[in-house]
Amino acid sequence: MAAFKDLFSADASDYARYRPQYPPALAAWLAGQTPYRGVAWDCATGSGQLALLLEPHYQLVCATDASEAQLATAPGRKGILYSCQPAFPTDFPDEFFDLITVGQAIHWFATDAFYDEVKRVARPGAIFACIGYGLCSTGHPATDEWLQHFYRQVAGPFWEPERRYIDDGYRSLPFPFETQLATPTFSMQQRWQVADMLGYLGTWSALKKLRQQRADAAVLLEREWDALAQCWPAGQLLTVHFPLLLRVARL
Numbered sequence: 001m002a003a004f005k006d007l008f009s010a011d012a013s014d015y016a017r018y019r020p021q022y023p024p025a026l027a028a029w030l031a032g033q034t035p036y037r038g039v040a041w042d043c044a045t046g047s048g049q050l051a052l053l054l055e056p057h058y059q060l061v062c063a064t065d066a067s068e069a070q071l072a073t074a075p076g077r078k079g080i081l082y083s084c085q086p087a088f089p090t091d092f093p094d095e096f097f098d099l100i101t102v103g104q105a106i107h108w109f110a111t112d113a114f115y116d117e118v119k120r121v122a123r124p125g126a127i128f129a130c131i132g133y134g135l136c137s138t139g140h141p142a143t144d145e146w147l148q149h150f151y152r153q154v155a156g157p158f159w160e161p162e163r164r165y166i167d168d169g170y171r172s173l174p175f176p177f178e179t180q181l182a183t184p185t186f187s188m189q190q191r192w193q194v195a196d197m198l199g200y201l202g203t204w205s206a207l208k209k210l211r212q213q214r215a216d217a218a219v220l221l222e223r224e225w226d227a228l229a230q231c232w233p234a235g236q237l238l239t240v241h242f243p244l245l246l247r248v249a250r251l
Contacts (some may be wrong), residue, residue: 016047018072018199020133020242022103024053026186031057033127033181034098035247042096043087043114044105048074050131055079058099064090086134088117095123106130107165110176122251127181130173133188133246134166136200138238142231150224155206160211163206170245177249188242194232196239198225 028049031037037058038236042051048068055077065071066086074082085091087102087109100118102109118128135151137144144200165173190196201207211217234239 007072008051013073014199015070015203018196018203019047019049019104020136020188020190020200020240022053022131023049023244026246027057028246029184029186030054030101030127030129030248031191032100033250035125036098036123038098039096040094040099040101040201043100043102044160046070046072046083046103046186048080048082050103051080052077054101061096062092066181069203070112076097081166088113090117090121092121094120096121096185096193098123098126099204100126100128101131102129103131104133106132106170106173107162108160115176119126126251128177128249129251130170130175130245130247132166132170133242134169134245136240136242138240140231140233140238143228143233144229148227150201152227154220154224155204158206160205160209166245169243170247173247175249177251179250181248181250183246185243185244189242190240190242191237192240193237194229195237195238197232240241 031054039061040054040055040058040061042048042061043065045051045065046067048063051063052075056079058079061080063074063080063082064085064087065082066084069082071082071084100122103160106114107182122128135147137147192200207221210221214220
């Protein structure tokens, strides 16, 4: 089994606080595609954002993550069973799940081995969904120009190679499933102050790597944060839009 590339445990509380929330309509649509709403598996659940949305639609949601620190930040719910285990192999029985989801994590996996596990634990007719989101925008020209600059010029050299799947909207993601579903367009947005945006940017794996590899990281980032504060409308909430990435198959 490939080593777990743990890029998020160290700042698990920030991840839980600042990462954007998936739209409830996404969970409702996924549930509507499953013929039986028995058990769902949210793989790489992190702090449980997607599992919480799925919980009202299923008798049980099994939410797993390889990071104990991430799971420690996940809210408890009667209908969610959290467990610390890798994406593969798992201890779940064969043909167990009606829905399998993986949110903003499939690009980190050894997909062939994970897909074999998905096929093993999915019930016939189950739905499998890979969900992610790309670089956000605000509709405010100066702020969006800064975001593009920061993403590409500042953070760009420090992204892991797997980030390419996010950048191309999951189009090149290996997804060798015969019955793929057409998907609606979902709106994924937050209302943020500049402090919220700074918190979110701080969870980027590229920034962790930048801080490790550049001796001037603190000065560089302080300069960039000042630039963002200057272009963000003073004291205002902006609607921050995230492009939702979605690949769905019936197994």
